[in-house]
Amino acid sequence: MANGITRHIPNTITCCNLISGCIATYHAFFGCFETAFLFIVIGAVFDFFDGMSARLLGVSSPIGKELDSLADDVTFGVAPSAMTFTLLSTATWPAQLGAVAAVLPYTAFIMAAFSALRLAKFNLDERQSTSFIGLPTPANTLFWAALIVGAGDTIATSAWGAPAVVAMVLVSSWLLVAEIPMFALKFKTWGWRGNEVKYVFALTSIVIICLLGTIGVAAAIAWYMLLSAVQQHRNK
Numbered sequence: 001m002a003n004g005i006t007r008h009i010p011n012t013i014t015c016c017n018l019i020s021g022c023i024a025t026y027h028a029f030f031g032c033f034e035t036a037f038l039f040i041v042i043g044a045v046f047d048f049f050d051g052m053s054a055r056l057l058g059v060s061s062p063i064g065k066e067l068d069s070l071a072d073d074v075t076f077g078v079a080p081s082a083m084t085f086t087l088l089s090t091a092t093w094p095a096q097l098g099a100v101a102a103v104l105p106y107t108a109f110i111m112a113a114f115s116a117l118r119l120a121k122f123n124l125d126e127r128q129s130t131s132f133i134g135l136p137t138p139a140n141t142l143f144w145a146a147l148i149v150g151a152g153d154t155i156a157t158s159a160w161g162a163p164a165v166v167a168m169v170l171v172s173s174w175l176l177v178a179e180i181p182m183f184a185l186k187f188k189t190w191g192w193r194g195n196e197v198k199y200v201f202a203l204t205s206i207v208i209i210c211l212l213g214t215i216g217v218a219a220a221i222a223w224y225m226l227l228s229a230v231q232q233h234r235n236k
Contacts (some may be wrong), residue, residue: 007061010054014067017046021075028082031090033152036083037145037214043075044138069119076137077115080144084108084169087148087155091162107166114173115140121177132182135175135225143172143221150215175225182228197231 020043028036050068054060088105097104115137122128148155155161183197192199201224208223209216 006057009057010050010060011064011067013046013050013053014064014071017043017050017068018071018074020046021071021079024075024079025082028079028086031086033083033086033145033149036079037149040075040079040141040145043071043079044142047072047075047138065123069116069123072119072137073112073116076141077112077119080141081108081110081112081115083148084111084144084165087152088162088165091156091165092159093162094159097163104162104166107169110173111140111144111169111176114176118176130186131184134178134180135172135182136184137176139221139224140172140176143218146214146217146221150213150218180228181232182225183231197227201227 020039024036024039024043027033027039047068050064054064085105085108088108093101093104118134118137121134125133127133155165158164183201185198185202205220205223208220212219
């Protein structure tokens with residue numbers, strides 16, 4: 001009986017991630033960005049524990065892997081895309097783009113498609129066991145959610161804020177699938193040697209977030225990408 005229950009625990013946690021993503025998406029469409037951000041974070045917590053519980057209980061399964069990717073694409077693909085779509089739909093567009101202003105907000109969903117592609121590649125790519133190739137979907141999502149919550153009003157009222165967001169959507173979509181190595185916060189040992197970049201990132205990110213608040217999360221993700229680029233340059 002116990003085995004029959006425990007083997008369903010990881011998938012149940014994954015489904016909680018999926019439900020959190022659905023709730024985040026719902027609130028995103030209504031412009032409740034803070035609530036959407038909250039449920040994205042809740043989904044990320046569930047995403048952290050589903051894989052951990054599967055390993056601890058020894059009940060990893062192919063269906064769990066597929067379910068995890070589906071849940072992640074909702075929470076880390078559709079939800080941030082919905083937040084971006086709503087922001088762009090209510091933003092002030094330059095007069096020069098008036099003819100296409102009604103269509104451009106839909107470009108936000110390109111990010112959801114590339115998030116799905118990123119997750120599919122991750123499942124098949126054996127190079128990403130200790131690090132990442134391309135921007136991880138949770139990092140991309142935290143960047144967008146924090147940016148919209150922290151600076152959404154400024155972006156929406158700026159003359160060229162909305163076009164800048166469209167350009168950023170295209171760049172972040174590319175980063176999701178780009179062949180760019182990025183470090184993972186996974187520690188084989190707790191020593192300084194070999195973990196310098198991870199410790200520097202963790203400590204400086206805490207300072208950035210404490211100083212800047214919500215928008216600091218987006219700044220920390222940008223800092224993560226910069227540090228990954230520096231580390232890659234040093235390793236060449």
